[in-house]
Amino acid sequence: MSWAYIQQAMPDYIKAFWLRLKLSTIGIAGAVLVGIVAAFIIYYKIPGHRIILSYIEIARNTPLLIQLFFIYYGLPITGIKIPAQQTAIIGLVFLGGAYMSDAFLGGLRAVPKIQIESGRAIGLSTFQLSRFVVFPQGFIFSLPALAANVIFLIKETSIFTVIAIPEITNTTLDLIGQNYRTNEYLLMMVSSYAVILIPLSVFLSWIERRIRYANFGN
Template identity: 60%
Template sequence: MYYAFPILGLKMSAEVCGIIGLIFLGGAYMAEGFTGGFNGVTKSQINSGKALGMNRLQLARYVVFPQGLALSVPALAANIIFLIKETSIFSVIAIPELTNTAMDLIGMYYRSNEYLFMLVVAYAIILIPLILILNWLEKRVRYGAFGN
């Protein structure tokens, strides 16, 4: 996008192109996560709801959405972590990010071990709390305690 849009006459900053690119990438992966979750709701569950006299809206609200969302959470959590790690593609269009900054510092000061260790620590500080929150959410949804 960053290199193709100017050919079409659209001029956007690197930050905007990077964000739009991640939105498209994340949207595609998230849509697949939701699709997999909703396809995981069995026909017998839907038929049971119909047997109870539920209309389409009630089936969606009380049967398909709760189960489909619960089945989608693991895939969505993995996709969120994947997108955070994919921010390194920003360096291709000259947006500084963690890995690129660490490589610049290594090039300036020739201290690779220290800066690579700091890079690992920075990613750990970002990802470990996120992973803990997503695991907590996954357990809550899995055991039906989300509304409590």
């Protein structure tokens, strides 16, 4: 172990850390949006929900790595050239959207039927019903699955290294290749992951416990 190498590599890791945070945040926000829309389309069986269902099956049953390769190396033939960072975000939204819509759908379906019927009885439109009755309650029900998905997606971002995005894993491999200092850089890598994931995991399980505690008198 030599601290000099760790100190020297610090700026690289901080840069990688922010890049990863940026890509994950945009990707997860996009995935949540896609997930909510897809979940509502399936929930109300809006025409075209079969297409959404098959999208979910495709996204869930193929590895993110292949999805990224397909977009990054495969699509340029058809004239669509997408830079690496955008590819990463698209891949994360594509994969995450499917998982998120599953989480939301589970939540929406857990809303008791009586709530929906009561909403209809007092004359709410479908939009109002979704906005004020189904979504707020369904969202709470879906939070545990949502939290698990967020952690899963942040972990998946380590795959971005295969399309040469200088995130934490890629930076580590580069530095190992340059300086042959495996122990130092691997320690840095693991601690950079821990810095994000441990607080997040604690925070999310805290939220989960709070929700189970409240539970809305059900």
